[in-house]
Amino acid sequence: MPPTWPSLAWLVLLALLAELLPIRLSDSGMQVTVTTPIICATIVVHGTLEGLLVDGIVTYIAGSIALRRRVDLKRWQWVSFNTAQAVVSAAGAGLVTSLIPYVRGGSFTPNMLVGSVVAVGSYMSLNSFIVAWCQQSINGRSVRYWLNSMWGLVGPQYLVHGLMALVIVVPYSISSAYSAVAIFLPIIAARNYFRLRAKLVASYRETIRALGLMIQLAHPYTGGHLDRVAVWGSRTARLLGLPAEDADLVYDAALLHDIGKIAVNEEILNKPAKLTEVEREIVNRHPELGAQIIGEIKYLEPLAEWILYHHERPDGRGYPHGLRDRDIPLQSKIISVVDAFDAMVGGGTPGESRPYRRSLSLEAALAELQRCAGSQFDRRVVDAFSRVVKETAR
Amino acid sequence: MSFLAIVVLGIMALAALTLCYQGWFVLPREMDDTYKQSLAAFARAIEARSNGLCGSTEQAVLLSVAIARDIGLSKRETRRLEFAVYLRDIGLSAVAYSIINNPGRLTAAQRSSFDRHAETGASMLDQIPHLRELAPIVRFHHAVWDGEGSLPVAKGDRLPIQSRVLAVVSRYCEQVGTVGHNDAIGAVRAGAGTLYDPSVVASFSRVVESANEPNYWESLRRSVAIL
Numbered sequence: 001m002p003p004t005w006p007s008l009a010w011l012v013l014l015a016l017l018a019e020l021l022p023i024r025l026s027d028s029g030m031q032v033t034v035t036t037p038i039i040c041a042t043i044v045v046h047g048t049l050e051g052l053l054v055d056g057i058v059t060y061i062a063g064s065i066a067l068r069r070r071v072d073l074k075r076w077q078w079v080s081f082n083t084a085q086a087v088v089s090a091a092g093a094g095l096v097t098s099l100i101p102y103v104r105g106g107s108f109t110p111n112m113l114v115g116s117v118v119a120v121g122s123y124m125s126l127n128s129f130i131v132a133w134c135q136q137s138i139n140g141r142s143v144r145y146w147l148n149s150m151w152g153l154v155g156p157q158y159l160v161h162g163l164m165a166l167v168i169v170v171p172y173s174i175s176s177a178y179s180a181v182a183i184f185l186p187i188i189a190a191r192n193y194f195r196l197r198a199k200l201v202a203s204y205r206e207t208i209r210a211l212g213l214m215i216q217l218a219h220p221y222t223g224g225h226l227d228r229v230a231v232w233g234s235r236t237a238r239l240l241g242l243p244a245e246d247a248d249l250v251y252d253a254a255l256l257h258d259i260g261k262i263a264v265n266e267e268i269l270n271k272p273a274k275l276t277e278v279e280r281e282i283v284n285r286h287p288e289l290g291a292q293i294i295g296e297i298k299y300l301e302p303l304a305e306w307i308l309y310h311h312e313r314p315d316g317r318g319y320p321h322g323l324r325d326r327d328i329p330l331q332s333k334i335i336s337v338v339d340a341f342d343a344m345v346g347g348g349t350p351g352e353s354r355p356y357r358r359s360l361s362l363e364a365a366l367a368e369l370q371r372c373a374g375s376q377f378d379r380r381v382v383d384a385f386s387r388v389v390k391e392t393a394r
Numbered sequence: 395m396s397f398l399a400i401v402v403l404g405i406m407a408l409a410a411l412t413l414c415y416q417g418w419f420v421l422p423r424e425m426d427d428t429y430k431q432s433l434a435a436f437a438r439a440i441e442a443r444s445n446g447l448c449g450s451t452e453q454a455v456l457l458s459v460a461i462a463r464d465i466g467l468s469k470r471e472t473r474r475l476e477f478a479v480y481l482r483d484i485g486l487s488a489v490a491y492s493i494i495n496n497p498g499r500l501t502a503a504q505r506s507s508f509d510r511h512a513e514t515g516a517s518m519l520d521q522i523p524h525l526r527e528l529a530p531i532v533r534f535h536h537a538v539w540d541g542e543g544s545l546p547v548a549k550g551d552r553l554p555i556q557s558r559v560l561a562v563v564s565r566y567c568e569q570v571g572t573v574g575h576n577d578a579i580g581a582v583r584a585g586a587g588t589l590y591d592p593s594v595v596a597s598f599s600r601v602v603e604s605a606n607e608p609n610y611w612e613s614l615r616r617s618v619a620i621l
Contacts, residue, residue, distance in 0.1 A: 113402065163406055166403075186406070186413060189414040189417055190413055190417075193416055196417055199524075203432075204428065206525070210432075211435065211436070214487040214518070215487070218488065262439050263443050292442075294435055296435060298427065298431060
């Protein structure tokens, strides 16, 4: 298959389109493009010079378009640098790939598959090395540091790019250059998928925030308290060895743990004196109410259970069900400890302290937690939490 | 074509199809479910706080959607109305428990504190990006049709149509529990042209015409595919 000009122009067009259709992986703005597999496919099917040419042209045009769109990048050096870097990466990848024996521009052989994987690997390695090296000369730190920091993104990307290069190379070398357009189906599907995924995650967060807002409006004192319980709670969870995602869920659960109090009269909650039997019963319903309120939201299901049991005690004298030690979820135990602690220290500002209790110092509150460890609180959680407090206070 | 090539192509085609399926069928569904479940949770929280004094949310949804159909609202607008029904009283979370659950008459100060719940609810929704578009509906869901005696922010046709429907439905659902079906309808009809949009009241009358029949709500539930 000779490298005719129309097919090269076609590749430039495809690569440019791919460059302009980035896939946003997360809401924080991390995005990838699948230009690299197209470049690598060009290298494999046609040869080094062609790949280098396509890469150079595409990076230059895409860079110029980005310059027009983004005011923060008003520097032509940036475009030239990117172009140079692309050309060098493509040349390096071509050089390495040329060690694999098969006829460039010829018909399909299994060696082309090996070539695609090698091309993508060497292209991306060289590319990350150049970026890391530039980071080092601009921002300091070692090349190794920057390479390590990129690996989390580049690793999975390598896999995807490798596979995509294969998908382009195979039909391309078997039939024609125009079959490579098939790559846009996965691109568009992936863009749509990740866009929705990000939206879904955002709506989860917003719902949790909104529910938190509701309880804060009903009981203004809870605002700062909930935030602190969330922060301390998730730290304690991590220290206790829960994975990061679970610690994040503890954070959410802590924000929502008192949502059931929305149905409790503020006058009872803020009452300066001891509560009557009836009032106590009303207050003690809040874990169940909270669990009911969020229980039907499927992704908050695990949280409902933790909220339900955040007033249970290892000695079985808690409410609502009087569960014993090992039946109480660890997450509930964490919330219970941090909740009690923050209530004891009164949150630091006088306005936020609960009306029926005097504020204690940090040390006195920790001592109180230790005293009740084993009966009211889980000993392991109290120990971990004390460590968190001491480390933060230092 | 070599065997390996077929395998690779097959895997990629499968991956692409999975992404398509997930992105165009599974995720939108999941998103919808999440949306509905969170709305229902907000409604449950408020129902718990007001001890059902504002009537059942399900009834309110059924009536609202039926009225929207009768008026001929677009699908999109009907959906917004449906969502707003769940959130209409979210601002009650900032109103004192004793005022919401007051069995007797409220003083003027208490009344105005209670009336602020529409505005509070709207400003809460304003802070939540995916619910923001519902804020105006909630803001005006107790607004008076002829503007008499209320803040001169909006009246008549300037009120969102969903707010006008909600005003009628809210009144009915609040009253039906205490004074019964006929008097609740009477209260709404008496307000046509002053408190409520007359055309909405006309639609409402048509919808609740047969509400006294034993399986009215059942059939309404069937005809209105809610949430």
